[in-house]
Amino acid sequence: DSGVTQTPKHLITATGQRVTLRCSPRSGDLSVYWYQQSLDQGLQFLIQYYNGEERAKGNILERFSAQQFPDLHSELNLSSLELGDSALYFCASSVNPQEAQYFGPGTRLLVL
Amino acid sequence: GIQVEQSPPDLILQEGANSTLRCNFSDSVNNLQWFHQNPWGQLINLFYIPSGTKQNGRLSATTVATERYSLLYISSSQTTDSGVYFCAVALFSGGYNKLIFGAGTRLAVHP
Numbered sequence: 377d378s379g380v381t382q383t384p385k386h387l388i389t390a391t392g393q394r395v396t397l398r399c400s401p402r403s404g405d406l407s408v409y410w411y412q413q414s415l416d417q418g419l420q421f422l423i424q425y426y427n428g429e430e431r432a433k434g435n436i437l438e439r440f441s442a443q444q445f446p447d448l449h450s451e452l453n454l455s456s457l458e459l460g461d462s463a464l465y466f467c468a469s470s471v472n473p474q475e476a477q478y479f480g481p482g483t484r485l486l487v488l
Numbered sequence: 489g490i491q492v493e494q495s496p497p498d499l500i501l502q503e504g505a506n507s508t509l510r511c512n513f514s515d516s517v518n519n520l521q522w523f524h525q526n527p528w529g530q531l532i533n534l535f536y537i538p539s540g541t542k543q544n545g546r547l548s549a550t551t552v553a554t555e556r557y558s559l560l561y562i563s564s565s566q567t568t569d570s571g572v573y574f575c576a577v578a579l580f581s582g583g584y585n586k587l588i589f590g591a592g593t594r595l596a597v598h599p
Contacts (some may be wrong), residue, residue: 384538388588409586419574421586433585464529473585476536482529 379403380480382467388486394455397483399467400446407431407470408450409477410442414463425450426473457487490515494575494590501565501597509560509593511575519578519585520551522560525592526571534560534573565597 379402379449389395401408410422412435421434425444441456444450454461464484468477491514495522499505513520522534535542535549537558542549546565551558572594576587 394543407585411587418591419576419589421588424586432586434586449597466531468587470585474519474580476519477534477587478533479523479531482531484529 380467380469380478380481382465382480382483384483385406385481386484386486388485388488390488391457391459393487395409395457396458397452397454397467397485399450399452399469399480401428401467402449402478404477405469405471406448407473407477408444408448408452409468409470410436411468411479412463413466413468413482414460419466422452424473429462431473446458454485458486459460459487462487489581490517490577490588492577492588492590494573494593496593499593499595501595503565503567503597503599505565505597506561506563507565507595509562509575509595511558511560511577511590513556513558513575513577515556516579517553517577518580519587520558521556521576521587522549523576524569524571525575529573534598542569560578562595565595567599570595570597575578585595 381400422436424432539553572592576589
């Protein structure tokens with residue numbers, strides 16, 4: 377158990393819908409990262425937050441947004457969902473951006 | 489951007505065998521991590537090893553940063569070692585630390 381929690385574990389929804397994925401980092405970690413793992417693209421970085429501020433963006437679609445709240449938990453919002461958004465979404469956290477990242481169990485999203 | 493190549497892509501072992509997985513990266517990094525993704529999809533941290541050698545039980549890893557590669561050794565493999573092993577690297581810069589993952593080595597250990 378990495379100490380990073382993600383909810384829900386599984387999510388099935390329809391095209392065009394909007395979903396919110398939630399992540400609680402390890403106690404004391406200020407940095408939160410989101411990654412997407414799909415069959416065709418592998419594991420890809422989406423976005424990074426540090427103590428509430430966005431620090432870096434990767435291959436994140438405009439339909440996706442995220443934020444980190446004052447209690448340091450983070451949410452990833454996916455809207456206007458398409459079939460291709462079906463993937464495993466991971467949250468990771470680290471004490472600071474220079475240290476190792478620890479991954480949560482992931483949220484498996486299926487868009488039908 | 490930094491490219492990460494892992495080899496071999498697939499590996500089949502008998503229980504008890506040893507193996508070496510390799511990770512090559514194309515540029516200087518200051519973060520390198522090895523992960524094991526188990527059949528349930530969980531990504532488990534194995535090592536944080538931007539340089540040097542570390543050991544944890546039957547697993548050990550070595551990173552030679554100047555030559556841009558890292559090796560993961562698995563000794564006396566067990567069926568529970570099956571899954572995909574990922575190497576991921578990052579160059580920390582100005583608070584920015586995205587991990588770039590290799591395509592992974594898929595390991596199957598048979599009894």
